[in-house]
Amino acid sequence: MWTRANWIWSSSQDSDRVTSVAFSPDGKSIVSGSWDKTIRVWDVETGELLSEPFKGHTLCVTSVGFSPDGKRIVSGSWDHLIRVWIAETGDLVSKPFGGNTGHVSSVTFSPNGKCIVSGSQDKTIRVWDVETGALILEPFIGHMVTSVAFLADGKHILSGSDDETIRVWDVKMGELVADPFKGHTYWVTSVAFSPDGKCIVLGSGDETIRVWDVEMGELVSEPFTGHTSPVTSVAFSPDGKHIVSGSADKTI
Helix, strand or coil: CCHHHHHHHCCCCCCCEEEEEEEECCCEEEEEEEEEEEEEEECCCCEECCCCCCCCCCCEEEEEEEECCEEEEEEEEECCCCEEEEEECCCCCCCCEECCCCCCCEEECCCCCCEEEECCCCCCEEEECCCCCCEEECCEEECCCCEEEEECCCCCCEEEEEECCEEECCCCCEEEECEEEEECCEEEEEEEECCCCCEEEEEEECCCCEEEECCEEEECCCCECCCCCEEEEEEEECCCEEEEEEEEECCC
C-alpha cells in the first residue's frame, strides 16, 4: 500500500518536488513551495519566475499562500516555523512564528488578512495574529492536520488529515460544527474552499482531486485524475472556474 509515511521518505530523496501552490488574488501569479526549502513566485501566462527564490526555511517548505491583498506570502515548514514575506521583494515581514512541536503542514491567511491559520503534525490547528505572531486562540486539538483553509466569511476553518477525513471548525469556539466528511481512501493532503464558499476541493495521496458540495456533503463530480504521484496541493482560481494542483510527480 502507498502510505503517507513511505511517500515522505521517498520525497525526501528528491529535493525539487513541489509541495504547495496558490494563486495570487488577481490571478496573475502563482506561488509555490518546494522540498528545496525555497518559495518561488511565477507569472501565470509565461511560466517565468518574477523574482529570486525566497530563502530562510531550514527544512522543506510544506505550504504557501498569498494574503487577500496580494502583498504578502505566508509559508510553513518542516522546521516547525511560519514565516511571512513581502511578495514583491521576498523580505521577511517579522520574526518567524514559533510554538508548534511538530512539522507545520499547512498555512493560510484569513479572508480579512489579519490572521493566519496553521495546521501541524502535532495534531493542532492554531490561529495567529499576522502583525505580532501571537496566538489569538487556544490551539484546536483533533487530528493530525495536513491542510487547513478559511471559509470566505472567516467564521469557519476546514482541515484535512492523515485520518482521511475533512473537518469543519467554528473559529470562535474551536469546536467541530459537523461530522467529519469521509470518502478518500488515502490521506487528505490539501483542502481549499471555492471563492463563493459552496464547494471544497481536496487533493489526496490517492493521486486524485475531488470537489465536494459543502451543504450536501456530496461529491460534485467524478474525481479528477492525471497526476502520477500524490497530489500535494490544490487551490481555486479567484473566479472559481479553475483549479491548480501540484504533485510529487513534479508537475503543476
